[in-house]
Amino acid sequence: MAERKERPRSERAKEQYVERLFASIAARYDLLNSVISFNRHKSWRRFAVKAAGLAPGNMALDVAAGTGDFSFELAGAVGGSGEVVALDLCPPMIEIGRRKAARRGAANVRWTVGNAADLPFRAETFDCAVIGFALRNVANVQRTIEEMTRVVKRGGRVISLEIIRPTSRLFRPLWAVYFNGLLPGIAGIFGGKREAYTYLPESVKRFYSRQELSQIMLDAGLTDVRVHALTMGVVCAHVGVKL
Ligand SMILES: C[S@@+](CC[C@H](N)C(=O)[O-])C[C@H]1O[C@@H](n2cnc3c(N)ncnc32)[C@H](O)[C@@H]1O
Secondary structure, eight states, X not given: OOOOOOOOHHHHHHHHHHHHHHHHHGGGHHHHHHHHTTTTHHHHHHHHHHHHTOOTTOEEEEEXXXXXXXXXXHHHHHOTTSEEEEEESOHHHHHHHHHHHHHHTOTTEEEEEOOTTSOOSOTTOEEEEEEESOTTTSSOHHHHHHHHHHHXXXXXXXXXXXXXXXXXXXXXXXXXXXXXXXXXXXXXXXXXXXXXXXXXXXXXHHSOOHHHHHHHHHHTTEEEEEEEEETTTTEEEEEEEEO
């Protein structure tokens, strides 16, 4: 099991900031997600769940699950005999997920408040662990991937779905105009907190490239790391296997 250490104060400060930020937009998160992604987020999640190679009866972990859209997609793949654990730092996000699960009758999703950097599970518990649009938000990316790797069984997959700066020179300026210029305004119109949607482009700018994230996954002990560029590379699915 990975050694548990007191984490640096800067990491805890980022976690508190991120938790407050998501608590402040939790009620609008789903609507804003659909608006700013032109509803593409649903097909990105479907792609990632297919790549997870899950079977009925499996156990899956959704790290930083938020309001649970990735968890529900996983829940469909593992079926009633399987289970999905949805973990997030921010109780208001989880609470919305719980209510959605009750409305959908998704009884195979278990909700838990917890930290991606210190997952409260035994090693080799899950058939797969995913993290969607959240690696940018965690305070320690390497540690999060290591924790996801630790709790996945041998042969299982660790998957990140994330917005990554596109590599295409032609597409990059368009992307920059949308993300930096238009997105905060659009989010504002739909009731999003402006701060949250200026934070988003900043967090993407500061985040790793595709290659850097692949290397982090390899360093965590994953093998056969593959990158799938979705919707002109705006979003990447990184899939690694634990041997
Ligand atoms: C952009 S949302 C993504 C939610 C969800 N995965 C999705 O696909 O819609 C980012 C989420 O990461 C969570 N988060 C950030 N840091 C975390 C951490 N260290 N541990 C657990 N959750 C965290 C936030 O609370 C928030 O719900």
